[in-house]
Structures are given as C-alpha cells and as structure tokens.
Amino acid sequence: MPELPEVESVRLSLLPHLRDRAVSAVEVRRRSVVSVTTPRGANRRLGPRDPDALLLRAARLHAIERRGKQLAILTGHSAADRVLVVQLGMSGQLFCLPPGAHLPNPTHVHVVWRLDSGARLVFRDPRRFGGVCALPNPAALAARWESLGPDALTIDAADLQPRLVRTKRAIKSALLDQQVLAGVGNIYADESLFRAGILPTARASALKPPAVERLAHAIRDVLAQAVAAGGSSLSDGTYVDANGNPGNFQISHNVYGRTGLPCRACGGPLRSMLISNRTTVWCPGCQRGR
DNA sequence: CTGGATGCCTGGGAGC
DNA sequence: TGCTCCCAGGCATCCA
Numbered sequence: 001m002p003e004l005p006e007v008e009s010v011r012l013s014l015l016p017h018l019r020d021r022a023v024s025a026v027e028v029r030r031r032s033v034v035s036v037t038t039p040r041g042a043n044r045r046l047g048p049r050d051p052d053a054l055l056l057r058a059a060r061l062h063a064i065e066r067r068g069k070q071l072a073i074l075t076g077h078s079a080a081d082r083v084l085v086v087q088l089g090m091s092g093q094l095f096c097l098p099p100g101a102h103l104p105n106p107t108h109v110h111v112v113w114r115l116d117s118g119a120r121l122v123f124r125d126p127r128r129f130g131g132v133c134a135l136p137n138p139a140a141l142a143a144r145w146e147s148l149g150p151d152a153l154t155i156d157a158a159d160l161q162p163r164l165v166r167t168k169r170a171i172k173s174a175l176l177d178q179q180v181l182a183g184v185g186n187i188y189a190d191e192s193l194f195r196a197g198i199l200p201t202a203r204a205s206a207l208k209p210p211a212v213e214r215l216a217h218a219i220r221d222v223l224a225q226a227v228a229a230g231g232s233s234l235s236d237g238t239y240v241d242a243n244g245n246p247g248n249f250q251i252s253h254n255v256y257g258r259t260g261l262p263c264r265a266c267g268g269p270l271r272s273m274l275i276s277n278r279t280t281v282w283c284p285g286c287q288r289g290r
Numbered sequence: 291c292t293g294g295a296t297g298c299c300t301g302g303g304a305g306c
Numbered sequence: 307t308g309c310t311c312c313c314a315g316g317c318a319t320c321c322a
Contacts, residue, residue, distance in 0.1 A: 298319105
C-alpha cells in the first residue's frame, strides 16, 4: 500500500525514464479513473471527446514532484504547461516498460503513455482507489496541494505542534489525516508512534512538547529509512517501483502486521485495536499516553 | 465546524 | 478441491 516512502521510491525510479521525454501517444483504457480539473478549479470525469493533450500527448516531460502520497508530472513552469497528478491509492502502480517489452500483467491497466524513447509509462490499479487527474497548469497544482499538510518526510515539531493542538482526535487518526500531515498512512503511523513511545489513542491536542518532538523525529526517521529501503512491499504484491522492483522495508516493521507477536524492544505481546476503522497495532509496554 | 461512519474495489487468505 | 466470507485501506462523501 503506497504511502510516502513507496510513492517517493516510484518517483525516484521513474525520473530517469521520463525526464525530457515527449509523449507520442496516450491510451486511456478506463476513463473512470481519470479526472480533469478545469482552469476554474472544478473537477469532472474525463469525457469521450476530451483531447489526448489533456493527458500530456505531445508534451515534453520536465520533472516529477511529490507532496505526501501524490505525484505530479510537470511539463514546464509556464502558466500554460499542463500537469498530471497521479494518486496510487491502495494498489496503484506506475511503471515503465522498455521499448518492445510486452505488458506483463495487462489486467487493470487503465492508462498507457507512449514516449518518444519507445518506452511506455503504465498506470495499473486493481482496486481503483487511485487515479489520474489532468490539471491545466502549475497554479492548479499549487491550489490542489495547498489543502495538504506539510510533507511528512521533512516534518519538524514546530510545524507539527500547532496542527495537533487543533484536534481532539486520537493521535493515530490525526496522523492519517492528509490535511494535518501529508504522506503518512496506516503502516507508518503505527511505526512512528511505536518509535516515539506514544499510545495511538492519546489525544493529539494533549501531547506535550517533548512527545511532539519525539514524534516528529520518529516520523522523519522511519520514512527516511523506508525510502532508503525502497518502501514496504506486502504479501499482496501490489507495490513495486517504476522498474517493477519491490521494496524491503517490511522486514523492519516493528508493529504493523505483528499483532500478538513479541515486541522487538520489550518482548511483550503486541496488541491491536480499531481506530477510525483502521487496524492499529501497538505495544502496551513501550507506548504510553503523552 | 468537527469527527465518525460508510462505500468504493479486487485479490488473497482463512475456514469449511 | 472449491466455495464463501472477510479483510486490507486512501479518500470522497455523508451524517450526527
């Protein structure tokens, strides 16, 4: 399940394939996964008559940026340069096929971009929680990303504290809220709280400054280590980078997916509960309120 | 306004 | 073995 480290791994592995390449053709196999943001900021589904240019046909790819779990493919910085936002959702994959290679798993492939290098960029998403959004220009991207919280990879206590003070929710719920902090999902929320020694049920607004400091540090650390490991690939096998390679941070998980197993720190059994309908795993011995 | 619940969607695993 | 059921979860949307 792509969270920030997986999305960043996709971005880094995609970059050499896309940089300065032009898009020669676009094939949309399932329009329902593609939305279009109008210059006025309204959103609609891609229509059958919409030109391929919305999905960057004939454009030259310039850069790939990331905020939280969202990727943006930029075609330049001028006010007329289109942008494509890709959200991987639960099971989304964005990968590159070398020239002449056949599509290894054609089911659930929704969009294919042919590049002037002969390579193809593929968006595949079995569960369809992800999608592609065509934006008219960089300003529309800025507007879209304005609603996201700061990127979790570089979060510090000074940014995090005022955002937590505002909400009485459980800290676990607050961490999953992309408007509070962008990039953390269920795996890295649990891993971060474990590292910081904070109970997932603790009220966000009740965390004392030292706890917020530990938490910000834990989030940055765990995300950076996960990026370095190429992300987490689970047994469902959906997460791979742009070259089709899985990550290996899952072997370093301390709590996620380890309900009932002994804590790697204190040896006590890990427990799980539902918070905001998300399975939450924690160590009663190592994690305390505040 | 806040925050909880729900639905979307498929594949994989458990249980029978 | 094959069938059914349940679960995974990001995010939009609805509701109290």
